[in-house]
Amino acid sequence: MLYPHFSSILKRYHSSGCKIVLALSGGVDSRVLLHLLSLFKQDNPQTECLAVHVHHGLSSNADFWAEQCHQWCSDSGLSSVVERVCLNLGSRISIEQEARQQRYLALKKHIQEGDLLLTGQHLSDQTETFLLALKRGSGPKGLSSMPEAASFGKGMLLRPLLSVSREKVVDYAEQHSLSWVEDESNTDTRYDRNFLRQYIVPQLTERWPDIERSVSRSAQLCADQEALLNELLAERLAKMIGADGGISVVSLHSESALARNQLIRMWLDTYSVLMPGRKQLSLIWNEVVCAQPDANPRLTLSQGEIRRYQNRLYWVDKQQDITDWRTEFTLNTPVDLPDRLGSIMLTDRVSENGFKLRAARPEERVWVSFNPEGIVAHPEERAHSRKLKKLFQEYGVPPWLRRRLPLIMYNDCLAGVAGLFVDRDFSGNAVEVVWDRQTQG
Structure with a gap:
């Protein structure tokens, strides 16, 4: 039964x-x-x-x-x-x-x-x-x-x-x-x-x-071996992965070819990525890890890309082009962001350590965008203004995230980049930008 x-x-x-x-x-x-x-x-x-x-x-x-x-x-x-x-x-x-x-x-x-x-x-x-x-x-x-x-x-x-x-x-x-x-x-x-x-x-x-039962037993034995291998390497992998999810290229270089291939597989498995074959692992190593230091290498797989930035490898899911997406804020009302980027809200319920701005003037409309082209900003902690492209580099924002950070605009001026900095001319304590990334896929 x-x-x-x-x-x-x-x-x-x-x-x-x-x-x-x-x-x-x-x-x-x-x-x-x-x-x-x-x-x-x-x-x-x-x-x-x-x-x-x-x-x-x-x-x-x-x-x-x-x-x-x-x-x-x-x-x-x-x-x-x-x-x-x-x-x-x-x-x-x-x-x-x-x-x-x-x-x-x-x-x-x-x-x-x-x-x-x-x-x-x-x-x-x-x-x-x-x-x-x-x-x-x-x-x-x-x-x-x-x-x-x-x-x-x-x-x-x-x-x-x-x-x-x-x-x-x-x-x-x-x-x-x-x-x-x-x-x-x-x-x-x-x-x-x-x-x-x-x-x-x-x-x-x-x-x-009885072959199906035999296949099932073989599959379980393979699963047991894989689990044991992962258990033995888990501590080593944990030391290689940073808070941003990237894996250290320097640490991978210190491993044998067999160990580093397994470590890369284990790292990708944390993102539920289809396991790369031997050929793809070779491409990851030769064309991404070992690319010239000043290069911006990437390897495209079926579910996304593997990229290198500042001596770390990163997994990047497939991304929509959201350059032209924009919407205005209504105070205290969450706005759903595109492409699994969560939600964002402009609120007058200000916390002690939040991302705070001055209040908008009557003639200013407040909106959110993702297009950094041509924008110049002056972070409140900096001595000079710079193009946003340069600021992203100085703040260590990876290239694939530079059109994924919400830009808070007052009319046509950048008031701040959510999670990064507030522009000097828009610093204040009247409103707070709350970016909830928990709804990201």
Whole structure:
């Protein structure tokens, strides 16, 4: 019986008062999870549960799938929501990877402190993931495939069916007369995972019936080895990383090639970056770390860039061009900033050590911008005025952040750069700029 297994796993990880969120695609795996979660809700009525269906818009059936998921949730007595996402489908972008990334970004919005996100991967999915990692030539981390539980945003991602075979999942659905949707793309063997599912794994299991269990054990052994390696290097890595998240180039130079490659992988893993292969690690070292001292090197990866600045390596997420973004302040009303930069507010509730300015005159409008072009400022602690570009250099602001710091403008004059300095002509104690960066992704 699947429910006792499901219930025991949830009770192992779920904390009282925290929400359980189900990623509901509508396929048989998540459909079974929905049924199991509804039973768990009946046994634990105080537990808040929510099903989230992500609408990718890739199929002509996408609207129907969303309606079906909503109806199943309604019939099960569970709350549900549909998240619509837009995919960036460029010529060099993997549809699978982009859909996965946007799906998890959408799901993360519903995860608060201590919440659980349930996904429907099972034992056969683990086998496919292992074989895909093997095809890519992955090391222990890649071959460790998917863990049963992992941190996710402010909460945890849990795969309660990971040790259950696909056959048992389908049997459960049929025994309980559950209906589900079939994504037509699942039969398209141009996708590597579908090719494995349709042709390779069935032949392997026919020849060796226990191979999926064996693969699962190998994945766990790889995970154990990776965990041990990380444990042995964790203290060394902590000493290399500064308060700004950058990793010391000088410290990396003192390590062996094997150690520094693992340390770079561990550092990137803190940003949830897809693990670079051996070729990419070589490029990081030769083209970024070992570039000329006066260079501004960068290496672009699928999720962002690795850059060097003042003898440190930094991970930089993909950024939107927000140069032309601007908006006016209304006193004591937070303003949402673009591209995961949080929110900012101009308030007359002034604190002792806040970022304080004089009050605006009647003819002055106060607004926020990100375009530093042509701006000259005179920080109150400096003897002379300088172009903002030069001031950013003197304050040690990395190049990729120089169009990410909110510029507080009084009419066309810079009053201050949030978190950096106040201009001498606008110094005062009447209002305070409060920049809350906690909403950054």
